[in-house]
Amino acid sequence: MNYTLDFTPVIDGLPNLLWACLGTFTLAISGMLLAIVIGIGGVILRQSRVKLLRWLVIGFVELIRNTPFLVQIFFIYFALPLAGIRLDPTPTAIIALGINGGAYAIEIIRGGVQSISKGQTEAGLALGLHKAQVFRLIILKPALRTIYPSLTSQFILLTLTTSIASAISAYELTSVSQRIESDSFRSFEVYFTVTVFYLVISWVMMRIFAFFSARYFSYPLR
Amino acid sequence: MSQVRTSDNSIEPMISLSGVGKWYGAFQALDSINMSVAKGEKIVLCGPSGSGKSTLIRCINHLEAYQKGDIHVGGIRLGHGSKVIDAVRREVGMVFQQFNLFPHLTVLQNCMLAPMRTLGLNKPQAEGRARTLLERVKISEQAEKYPAQLSGGQQQRVAIARALCMRPKAMLFDEPTSALDPEMVKEVLDTMIALAEEGMTMICVTHEMGFARQVADRIVFMASGVIVEEAPPAEFFSNPKHERTRKFLGEVLGRH
Numbered sequence: 001m002n003y004t005l006d007f008t009p010v011i012d013g014l015p016n017l018l019w020a021c022l023g024t025f026t027l028a029i030s031g032m033l034l035a036i037v038i039g040i041g042g043v044i045l046r047q048s049r050v051k052l053l054r055w056l057v058i059g060f061v062e063l064i065r066n067t068p069f070l071v072q073i074f075f076i077y078f079a080l081p082l083a084g085i086r087l088d089p090t091p092t093a094i095i096a097l098g099i100n101g102g103a104y105a106i107e108i109i110r111g112g113v114q115s116i117s118k119g120q121t122e123a124g125l126a127l128g129l130h131k132a133q134v135f136r137l138i139i140l141k142p143a144l145r146t147i148y149p150s151l152t153s154q155f156i157l158l159t160l161t162t163s164i165a166s167a168i169s170a171y172e173l174t175s176v177s178q179r180i181e182s183d184s185f186r187s188f189e190v191y192f193t194v195t196v197f198y199l200v201i202s203w204v205m206m207r208i209f210a211f212f213s214a215r216y217f218s219y220p221l222r
Numbered sequence: 223m224s225q226v227r228t229s230d231n232s233i234e235p236m237i238s239l240s241g242v243g244k245w246y247g248a249f250q251a252l253d254s255i256n257m258s259v260a261k262g263e264k265i266v267l268c269g270p271s272g273s274g275k276s277t278l279i280r281c282i283n284h285l286e287a288y289q290k291g292d293i294h295v296g297g298i299r300l301g302h303g304s305k306v307i308d309a310v311r312r313e314v315g316m317v318f319q320q321f322n323l324f325p326h327l328t329v330l331q332n333c334m335l336a337p338m339r340t341l342g343l344n345k346p347q348a349e350g351r352a353r354t355l356l357e358r359v360k361i362s363e364q365a366e367k368y369p370a371q372l373s374g375g376q377q378q379r380v381a382i383a384r385a386l387c388m389r390p391k392a393m394l395f396d397e398p399t400s401a402l403d404p405e406m407v408k409e410v411l412d413t414m415i416a417l418a419e420e421g422m423t424m425i426c427v428t429h430e431m432g433f434a435r436q437v438a439d440r441i442v443f444m445a446s447g448v449i450v451e452e453a454p455p456a457e458f459f460s461n462p463k464h465e466r467t468r469k470f471l472g473e474v475l476g477r478h
Contacts, residue, residue, distance in 0.1 A: 125285060127340065128311040130308060
């Protein structure tokens with residue numbers, strides 16, 4: 001091995017890389033928010049009395065969980081324009097991440113909802129609350145608390161999956177680093193730095209999740 | 223605080239069931255139940271497990287659907303429309319065996335939730351009402367705690383207060399002391415006795431025969447989904463008419 005490390009291209013590209021980190025962060029957070037909306041909405045529809053709605057949700061979950069994310073993002077970016085829906089790379093990536101994460105979130109949150117005892121629903125109904133209020137005010141929070149660890153690890157995965165958005169040149173860390181690497185051929189230095197950056201981003205995400213956990217899910221259980 | 227309401231027509235029973243039948247698939251859980259509860263009356267429902275007594279009171283606020291007969295609560299026929307069901311549920315409080323307090327809300331919030339969401343009380347009104355009733359079940363100092371921080375007996379008293387915050391016309395108790403450690407049974411029964419003395423209409427499913435003797439106007443004995451016998455406590459305990467009642471009393475009273 002006779003390789004001399006030279007971080008000059010990385011240092012020169014540092015402002016770009018840091019902005020790209022912010023891009024990754026934005027994709028991840030936006031994707032997560034969309035995933036939560038889809039997750040909770042999907043769980044509600046999944047419990048609907050209308051059979052068609054239940055089957056639509058089941059079909060959606062199966063479709064998304066059994067196909068590659070790269071294909072999903074290509075479908076939105078390259079195939080939908082043929083149907084007249086044309087989106088820029090970043091919105092495409094956010095929607096793809098949200099849909100993908102949402103499908104997993106539906107299954108995770110559904111597990112949480114099922115874990116809440118029937119007595120909770122009955123107590124709410126007996127007080128004259130209607131079903132939607134029972135779900136929103138009584139079931140949802142304890143359910144989310146139960147599955148919070150699974151949901152956060154799914155969302156860390158979603159954060160790391162943002163790198164696949166480089167395939168459609170969305171503005172994020174992997175695509176920016178690819179550009180620096182192909183200009184400088186400093187593969188080791190570039191990807192070493194990027195690895196560290198992803199670690200930091202994941203760590204920040206975990207801190208954010210821990211903050212929300214302490215803020216909303218710290219009521220005593222025993 | 224009095225539960226007496228001047229607007230009620232006192233001739234009409236508070237709760238009446240006529241010919242109520244319920245099936246779980248092929249299994250008949252309730253068979254032609256007829257029962258009438260006057261305003262201010264206290265009924266104790268007892269019977270062996272699986273006799274349908276819980277199912278019966280759960281039909282009264284439609285936590286269980288029934289297939290035959292009629293139930294009237296406070297003059298409203300409990301049909302199957304959700305508006306009517308919600309209206310009846312607001313008039314009838316329920317206390318469960320497992321307390322079913324909401325774990326993510328404080329004691330105070332547990333008591334304020336439904337009055338704010340269904341009766342349209344604002345926050346100060348709901349809080350005032352909640353604190354008054356927590357005082358009445360002698361637990362006001364725990365208002366800011368979460369359910370998990372309370373003992374079973376305390377949780378059940380909060381559950382009673384939570385139900386009372388809706389200012390119900392009647393209260394249903396579904397084995398309220400069965401999940402409690404023995405030393406906590408008394409505090410809950412005392413709360414229920416106080417409520418009875420204030421004139422609340424009550425239907426209690428319970429095995430606490432001491433409570434039944436002290437509080438009940440009538441004891442209704444059920445077995446296999448039918449009402450076998452009903453009588454005032456003195457008569458019920460001293461002179462049970464049916465063999466099944468005698469057998470049940472032998473088992474329940476023999477335990478003490």
